[in-house]
Amino acid sequence: MEREAALGLMRRAVDVGVNVWPEMAERHMEVPLDYFSDPATFAKEKALYERSPLALIASSEIANANDFVVRNAVGRSVLVTRDEDGRAHAYLNYCRHRGAEPAHGCGNARRFTCPYHGWVYDPKGALVGLPLRDRHDNLDLGNYGLVELPSEERHGFVWVVLQRDLPIDVAAHLGALDDEIGRLGCDKMRYYPSHEEARIDANWKAVAEGLLEGIHVPIVHAQTFNLNPQAANVDLAYYDGFGPHVRWGLGLFDHDGATQLRATPEAEWKPDEAIGNIWLLSPGLLLANELYGIIYATLTPGSHPGESFFRYGWLSPVSEAPAGMPSPEQLADRARRAVYEDLAVWEGCGRGLAKGQHSHELIGRNEKGLQLFHEGLARETGYTGLRYV
Numbered sequence: 001m002e003r004e005a006a007l008g009l010m011r012r013a014v015d016v017g018v019n020v021w022p023e024m025a026e027r028h029m030e031v032p033l034d035y036f037s038d039p040a041t042f043a044k045e046k047a048l049y050e051r052s053p054l055a056l057i058a059s060s061e062i063a064n065a066n067d068f069v070v071r072n073a074v075g076r077s078v079l080v081t082r083d084e085d086g087r088a089h090a091y092l093n094y095c096r097h098r099g100a101e102p103a104h105g106c107g108n109a110r111r112f113t114c115p116y117h118g119w120v121y122d123p124k125g126a127l128v129g130l131p132l133r134d135r136h137d138n139l140d141l142g143n144y145g146l147v148e149l150p151s152e153e154r155h156g157f158v159w160v161v162l163q164r165d166l167p168i169d170v171a172a173h174l175g176a177l178d179d180e181i182g183r184l185g186c187d188k189m190r191y192y193p194s195h196e197e198a199r200i201d202a203n204w205k206a207v208a209e210g211l212l213e214g215i216h217v218p219i220v221h222a223q224t225f226n227l228n229p230q231a232a233n234v235d236l237a238y239y240d241g242f243g244p245h246v247r248w249g250l251g252l253f254d255h256d257g258a259t260q261l262r263a264t265p266e267a268e269w270k271p272d273e274a275i276g277n278i279w280l281l282s283p284g285l286l287l288a289n290e291l292y293g294i295i296y297a298t299l300t301p302g303s304h305p306g307e308s309f310f311r312y313g314w315l316s317p318v319s320e321a322p323a324g325m326p327s328p329e330q331l332a333d334r335a336r337r338a339v340y341e342d343l344a345v346w347e348g349c350g351r352g353l354a355k356g357q358h359s360h361e362l363i364g365r366n367e368k369g370l371q372l373f374h375e376g377l378a379r380e381t382g383y384t385g386l387r388y389v
C-alpha cells in the first residue's frame with residue numbers, strides 16, 4: 001500500500017484506539033435465515049463463482065516447470081500446471097476419452113496418465129499418447145486435449161475462471177484494490193499450507209461472516225491467540241467496501257499506544273508495523289496481514305447450500321523467521337489449529353441458520369465488515385432481502 005493510503009488507514013486506527021470505539025454501521029442489519037438455505041439464491045451465488053476470477057493457488061505452489069496442483073474448485077476438478085516456458089495453465093481435469101480424472105494431488109510431472117485406460121496428457125494439456133494407438137490411427141490427437149480454462153497469473157496467484165468461454169481480467173475484477181493487493185508482494189512469497197481443503201457443514205456465507213470480525217477471537221481462539229476473553233477492544237476496527245470486496249483492519253496498539261501515536265509526528269509513524277489489514281475479495285478470497293507474512297485462504301460453496309469448502313495457508317517472504325518470531329511452519333500450524341477452532345462454531349451456525357425458527361440473524365452495528373459483505377454480494381446477485389433496524 002502506498003504510504004499516504006496507509007497513513008490514512010493508520011489515522012483512522014489511531015482515532016478508533018484513542019476513542020476506544022470502532023467505526024460502526026449506521027444500523028443493525030437483519031439477514032433472513034432462508035438466505036442461507038434457499039436453492040435459488042444458492043444458484044445465483046454459484047453463478048457468481050463461475051464467472052469470477054478465483055485465486056485457485058499461490059504461484060509458488062507451482063514454482064518450477066512441470067509443477068502441478070489439482071484443486072477442487074466449486075465442485076470441479078481443476079489441474080493447474082506450469083509449462084516448460086514458465087507459463088501457468090488451468091485445465092478441467094477430465095479425460096477426453098470417458099471423463100476420468102488424469103491428475104491427482106500435486107507434484108512435478110511431464111505426463112499425466114489417466115487411471116482408467118491410460119490416455120496420456122502433457123503439462124500443456126495436449127493428448128500425447130494412448131494405448132492401442134493403432135486402433136485410433138485416423139484420430140487427430142490434437143483435437144483431444146484437456147479443456148483449458150481462462151487463467152491469469154497476477155500478484156502471486158494463479159487466477160482461474162471456471163467457464164471456458166468467459167474472459168478473465170483480474171485487474172478489472174480487483175478494481176480499486178488491484179494496486180494495493182499487488183503491493184503485498186505475494187509474488188515473492190512461498191506458500192506454507194495449513195491444511196488441505198476442509199469440508200464444512202455450513203453455508204459459505206456463514207463462514208465468510210466469520211472472516212470479517214474479531215469479536216469471536218478471544219472466545220473461540222483463546223487457546224491459539226492467548227487473548228483475554230474480557231478484552232474490550234476486540235471490535236476496534238475500521239472498514240471499507242470496494243464494490244463487492246471488503247477490507248477491514250485494526251491498529252496493533254492499545255488505547256495508551258494510540259494516545260502516544262497521536263502525539264507523535266506522522267512522519268515517524270510506521271503503518272507497516274502498526275496496522276494489520278484483512279481483505280475478503282469477492283467472492284471468497286481471504287488475504288490478511290499476519291506478522292511478517294500473509295494469510296491466504298479460499299472459501300467456496302459446496303454441492304448444496306449447507307456445504308462449503310475452505311482451504312487455508314500462509315505466505316512467507318522468508319524461510320527463516322525474523323528474530324523472536326515464529327517460523328513460517330509454526331504460523332501455518334497455528335493457523336490450522338485456529339481454523340479448526342472456527343470450524344466447530346461455523347458448523348453450529350450452519351445448523352442454526354438452516355434449522356432455526358427465528359426468521360433472521362442480527363448483525364450488529366459493530367460488525368460493519370459483515371454488513372459490507374452482505375451488501376456487496378446482494379448487489380452482485382440481485383438479492384433484496386436485507387433489512388435494517
Ligand code: FES
Nearest residue numbers: 095097098114117
Ligand atoms: S477415461 Fe481416461 S483413458 Fe479412458
Ligand SMILES: [Fe+2]
Nearest residue numbers: 210220338342
Ligand atoms: Fe476465527
